[in-house]
Amino acid sequence: MQIRTDLAMESRNDFGCMPGVTTRSRTQGMMEETVVTIQTEDAARLLDKPCGQYITLYHRDLIHAEAEDRLQLARALADAIRGMVPPEGDLLVVGLGNRHITADALGSHVIDSLLITRHMKDITSDELLNRLRGVCAVAPGVLGITGMETAEMVHGIVEHVHPAAVIAIDALAARESSRICTTIQVTDTGIRPGSGVGNHRLGLTQDTLGVPVIAVGVPMVVYAAVIARDALTMMLSDIGMPQQEHAQAIDSLIGKVVQDGLGDMVVTPREVDEMVGKVARIIADGLNLALQPRLSEQEIFLLSHDSV
Numbered sequence: 001m002q003i004r005t006d007l008a009m010e011s012r013n014d015f016g017c018m019p020g021v022t023t024r025s026r027t028q029g030m031m032e033e034t035v036v037t038i039q040t041e042d043a044a045r046l047l048d049k050p051c052g053q054y055i056t057l058y059h060r061d062l063i064h065a066e067a068e069d070r071l072q073l074a075r076a077l078a079d080a081i082r083g084m085v086p087p088e089g090d091l092l093v094v095g096l097g098n099r100h101i102t103a104d105a106l107g108s109h110v111i112d113s114l115l116i117t118r119h120m121k122d123i124t125s126d127e128l129l130n131r132l133r134g135v136c137a138v139a140p141g142v143l144g145i146t147g148m149e150t151a152e153m154v155h156g157i158v159e160h161v162h163p164a165a166v167i168a169i170d171a172l173a174a175r176e177s178s179r180i181c182t183t184i185q186v187t188d189t190g191i192r193p194g195s196g197v198g199n200h201r202l203g204l205t206q207d208t209l210g211v212p213v214i215a216v217g218v219p220m221v222v223y224a225a226v227i228a229r230d231a232l233t234m235m236l237s238d239i240g241m242p243q244q245e246h247a248q249a250i251d252s253l254i255g256k257v258v259q260d261g262l263g264d265m266v267v268t269p270r271e272v273d274e275m276v277g278k279v280a281r282i283i284a285d286g287l288n289l290a291l292q293p294r295l296s297e298q299e300i301f302l303l304s305h306d307s308v
Contacts, residue, residue: 006172006217007185008036008054011047018043030069032058033076050205052189055080062182062282063275070282073184077216077286080186081167082293084214089164090118090134091291094154094204096170096191098142102276103220103268107169108139109280115288115304118161131294136161151202151209158209165212168204169283173266174219175226180268181275184218184283191215216287218279220272224265228254 005011012023020043025034036054038044044051057076059065065073085091093114095107118134140146140153158166168191174180190205190213204213232250269275288300295303 004048004173005175007056007174007179007183007219008038008047008049008187009034009056009185010175010179011049012036015046018046020044021047028076029072030059030061030065031072031076034058050189052187053084054189055186057184057186058179058182060178060182063271063278071285074282074285074289077184077186077283078289081214081216081287081290084165084186084188084212085167085290086164086212090136090161092154092157092161092163092166093135093137093287094150094166094168095137095139096150096168096204097139098145099139102273104142104171106171106218106220106276106280106283109276110169110283110287111137111139113281113284113304115292115300117292131292133291133294135291136163149202151204154204155209158211163211165214166204166209167214167216167287170215170217171220172217173221173223175222177222177227177230179219180222181218181220181272181279184216184279187215188212189215191217216283218283220276221266221268224267225254227267 020040022037034056095111097104097107099108117132118136192203
């Protein structure tokens with residue numbers, strides 16, 4: 001049973017060591033960082049991921065992490081983004097997804113906490129203006145609400161704004177339920193909105209927009225078939241039956257009960273509203289740190305966080 005995942009590290013784990021792919025990992029406190037680089041077209045076809053770099057940040061209890069751990073994640077995210085965006089020029093941040101569906105609202109939540117500066121050129125002192133990088137943002141919604149492809153809308157904005165790069169924020173789908181709201185992926189390959197739930201739309205990539213596209217995503221859903229497979233595997237393990245000997249039977253049963261009966265049903269946690277808000281705050285902090293390198297952390301948090 002092949003269940004698609006948006007995470008390059010999960011695709012990479014399916015095949016082990018393979019030519020055309022490099023992987024390196026490090027652990028810092030509670031955070032694990034994995035960098036997967038897909039270098040050849042053959043490897044890209046096998047993994048079903050474009051050639052490029054994929055940086056994954058993982059914290060097993062990200063939602064309940066202490067403030068210092070959240071700051072560490074934001075800093076690591078900032079380092080990853082800073083290494084991918086051009087050093088000069090305005091930047092456009094695009095919050096993808098449907099604001100009215102909580103599990104798909106990550107992009108718009110991030111936009112709400114982003115430090116927007118492009119419009120301040122005429123109302124800011126020269127001293128501060130020289131320290132601010134121009135950042136603008138949009139949450140264009142989804143095709144079913146707007147009647148327009150997201151890529152079409154973003155392409156029009158890019159032609160008018162002429163950003164040095166686009167940063168797209170989106171909710172992803174994972175193959176392991178433990179990845180929900182614990183993993184942040186950053187890639188320089190762009191993104192295809194809706195791909196995580198099989199709703200393929202025109203991609204936001206350098207080929208379609210004409211500028212570099214960096215994608216930041218967090219798994220918010222898994223397929224129901226994943227949970228069914230995990231439950232059956234655990235049951236067989238508890239009664240002492242080797243999973244390998246029954247893998248085909250498990251896949252066949254899941255295919256009949258879940259996939260044929262319910263289709264590609266996706267599942268998200270009950271507490272997803274709280275989870276989305278907390279993860280969005282970390283991503284926004286990471287973006288603000290990455291895109292405003294001439295400001296101190298204290299200045300960034302003063303400007304972007306609500307007063308208590």
